[in-house]
Amino acid sequence: MLSIKSALAKPFAKRAYKRIKKWAEKPIETQEKVFQELISKAAATSFGKDHDFISINNHSDFVKRVPVRDYEALRSYVEKAVSGEENVLWTGKPIYFAKTSGTTSGSKYIPITKESMPTHVEAARNAILMYIHETGNAKFVDGKMIFLQGSPILKEQNGIQLGRLSGIVAHYVPKYLQKNRLPSWETNCIEDWETKVDAIVEETLPENMTVISGIPSWVQMYFEKLQQKTGKKVGDIFKNFNLFIFGGVNYEPYRAKFENLIGRKVDSIELYPASEGFFAFQDKQNEKGMLLQLNSGIFYEFIKADDFFNDNPKRITIADVEIGVNYVMIISTNAGLWAYNIGDTVEFTSTNPYRVIVSGRIKHFISAFGEHVIGKEVEQAMKEATLNTAVRVSEFTVAPQINPTEGLPYHEWFVEFENEPENLSALAKNIDQSLQKQNSYYFDLIEGKVLQPLKITKVKKDGFQEYMKSVGKLGGQNKIPRLSNDRKIAKHFSTD
Structure with missing residues (x-):
């Protein structure tokens, strides 16, 4: 009633x-x-x-x-x-x-x-x-x-x-x-x-x-x-x-x-x-x-x-x-x-x-190499790559790695998993292919050997919450930027 x-x-x-x-x-x-x-x-x-x-x-x-x-x-x-x-x-x-x-x-x-x-x-x-x-x-x-x-x-x-x-x-x-x-x-x-x-x-x-x-x-x-x-x-x-x-x-x-x-x-x-x-x-x-x-x-x-x-x-x-x-x-x-x-x-x-x-x-975009990658594209790529899988992602952010210790530069994805993939490399490959499909600039840079395909760095459980707390932005209206054009956020999670 x-x-x-x-x-x-x-x-x-x-x-x-x-x-x-x-x-x-x-x-x-x-x-x-x-x-x-x-x-x-x-x-x-x-x-x-x-x-x-x-x-x-x-x-x-x-x-x-x-x-x-x-x-x-x-x-x-x-x-x-x-x-x-x-x-x-x-x-x-x-x-x-x-x-x-x-x-x-x-x-x-x-x-x-x-x-x-x-x-x-x-x-x-x-x-x-x-x-x-x-x-x-x-x-x-x-x-x-x-x-x-x-x-x-x-x-x-x-x-x-x-x-x-x-x-x-x-x-x-x-x-x-x-x-x-x-x-x-x-x-x-x-x-x-x-x-x-x-x-x-x-x-x-x-x-x-x-x-x-x-x-x-x-x-x-x-x-x-x-x-x-x-x-x-x-x-x-x-x-x-x-x-x-x-x-x-x-x-x-x-x-x-x-x-x-x-x-x-x-x-x-x-x-x-x-x-x-x-x-x-x-x-x-x-x-x-x-x-x-x-x-x-x-x-x-x-x-x-x-x-x-x-x-x-x-x-x-x-x-x-x-x-x-x-x-x-x-x-x-x-x-x-x-x-x-x-x-x-x-x-x-x-x-x-x-x-x-x-x-x-x-x-909040990445164009360190002229690729013009935006938030919607990385979110769509993650969605497509994890669709119909057991993989669950709690949070992620993406930054350019301009000076890697070896090889070409790449996009580094910092990902906190709820359910981890059995094969991290396969997930990275699927995300990368989706991003290339969406963004022609990114596709050209990969094809032209200016960039190598993206790499995933795992973030420990509650790592993003700890990061937000460390910068005084836990809660309220604060949120993790999905993309950065520099490595200010990346340095908190990076192993390099």
């Missing part, structure tokens, strides 16, 4: 579906409206005056006046806003700064405004409502839900709250879900990640968990601790657990491991949230890609990844994107980020409606 809450969820989901369908069916007009609103609202800000927003009427005007910037290039404006100055990047003051630990810039302070905050919350809610509308499954709203996230404790600076995005969002859980939500506030505030996960295990074990959510690598740690404590599969501990919500990384490399830990298949919803905005969510269970949020105060531009480092690469809008091309995503938002490069690369899987997959990071 359906409870009142789950019965009400269905008409609520239908309304959300109709609202989303309305703008998804008019994508170009929707983005044009967002663009015009952003430019007119920010015309009187410091940034708007410096870039002559009052003269911007269309996208080509915008391209002429506003160059693409990363955080470092925008830092001088952000620092003025952090110091409490008003009307810098957006009208008034931000209500939060999401503090992130950048790999190249030290700490970053990403502004969140009263206009942008609701879009983070609505997108997460709409992802669940679209799932209910499509599947008719609403029973899970009666059970307990967990989101593995950063501490919700915020600090104040110049009248603005600072914290991690997941901690900020924790303050916006709707009232009707408060009683269903775990972990407790006290447990959520524990800073040490391992201590926190142990406390979460204790809190959740006796509960009727129906939804579990978080970055896959950290949910995996939680699942493993549950299994160690009980000797049971997660699906046997939580009989009604049927929905896994995740974001931040590609789930495919974790899928086989998760199904083994859970003991059965569960539905999943993929999200694409970031401190800079909530960009996309999976709107269909059987369609590849996530629905790009075109009506959320974010205007999108795209630059072909292959052209990104050229002088003056072409910036296009969604009207001109093509399916299957690797693009750097550039955003302008109602939080005051303008032509901002968040560092992610995406590919469109559909343009009716517009759906994307995250293909990697523009900085």
